[in-house]
Amino acid sequence: MNIGLFGYGKMGKMIEQIAQQRGHSIVAKVDVGTKEADYSKMDVAIDFSTPDAAYQNIITCFENKVPVISGTTGWLERYAEAVKHCQEKKGAFIYASNFSLGVNLFFELNEQLASMMSKLEQYSVSMEEIHHTQKLDAPSGTAITLAEGIIEHSSYKTWKSETADEKSIPITSKREGAVAGTHIVSYESEVDKIEIKHVAHNRKGFALGAVIAAEWIQGKTGVFSMKDVLNLS
Missing domain, CATH: 3.40.50.720 (NAD(P)-binding Rossmann-like Domain)
Structure with missing residues (x-):
């Protein structure tokens, strides 16, 4: 080819x-x-x-x-x-x-988890993404795709950087060193917290x-x- x-x-x-x-x-x-x-x-x-x-x-x-x-x-x-x-x-x-093949499986897991969590109103969702300092865009495209997957399977309407209201997903972006890419999706209530996480070791x-x-x-x-x-x- x-x-x-x-x-x-x-x-x-x-x-x-x-x-x-x-x-x-x-x-x-x-x-x-x-x-x-x-x-x-x-x-x-x-x-x-x-x-x-x-x-x-x-x-x-x-x-x-x-x-x-x-x-x-x-x-x-x-x-x-x-x-x-x-x-x-x-x-x-x-x-x-x-x-990344692993990230695309993570996308699927994210959508399935969002569908299950949509029935539990006591949990609020948030996201964090960490990348190297040379990355030009924030939030990352991967984080936006994750947010869109949650929105498709829940009552959330949109995402916002850093802070959000009850109908939007807050995404925190960090730029550190040579990090290839870390994405964390968290669901938290008063009594516990559920997280799924993908860490890329390299490109x-x-x-x-x-x-x-x-x-x-x-x-x-x-x-x-x-x-x-x-x-x-």
């Missing part, structure tokens, strides 16, 4: 390493300052660029009939436009706030999941998620 990398920072380099270990080739590295790329050589594009570059990267790939795996967060106000463009061009697209899990998604999407048309890749739908 020939992969075009969009964004060649730490994640891009990790994806390159894992892709090559799995027998794939990197045929383009598109980063800040790259003027052109040969889309005809790409079987798939993996985008871990920046919020201001991601949308145009994705659209250009669809224009050139290249399937896209996108893990860039912070651009999702244009996600619906990207989906529409993909469908118009009969392209293939997977966006995930987090491609390898994110990169591996993105490469597996790129392998899975070959030959497919449509807009998918990691639930499809992991057969969790």
Whole structure:
């Protein structure tokens, strides 16, 4: 499989390493300052660029009939436009706030727990996410996905940073050292506390999941998620 990398920072380099270990080739590295790329050589594009570059990267790939795996967060106000463009061009697209296989299982666990806890009004939910100091967005895309999963299965209506009322989920964001990513969902009452937690030890899990998604999407048309890749739908 020939992969075009969009964004060649730490994640891009990790994806390159894992892709090559799995027998794939990197045929383009598109980063800040790259003027052109040969889309005809790409079987798939993996985008871990920046919020201001991601949308145009994705659209250009669809224009050139290249399937896209996108893990860039912070651009999702244009996600619906990207989906529409993909469908118009009969392209293939997977966006995930987090491609880690463990995190995607954690997403499923979070939704199941939210459904069970929705019947118990004495518990209030809160979230905390911790990342390295270079992370640009807060809350993390993963935290937002977790919050959306809770909202879908409960009476909560929205999420807010730090503080919230009874109908919104408070998300606390911390930026510390070189933390790869920690997410904690807590349900607390006067008598006890229930927590689920995911801790990423490094970026390898994110990169591996993105490469597996790129392998899975070959030959497919449509807009998918990691639930499809992991057969969790």
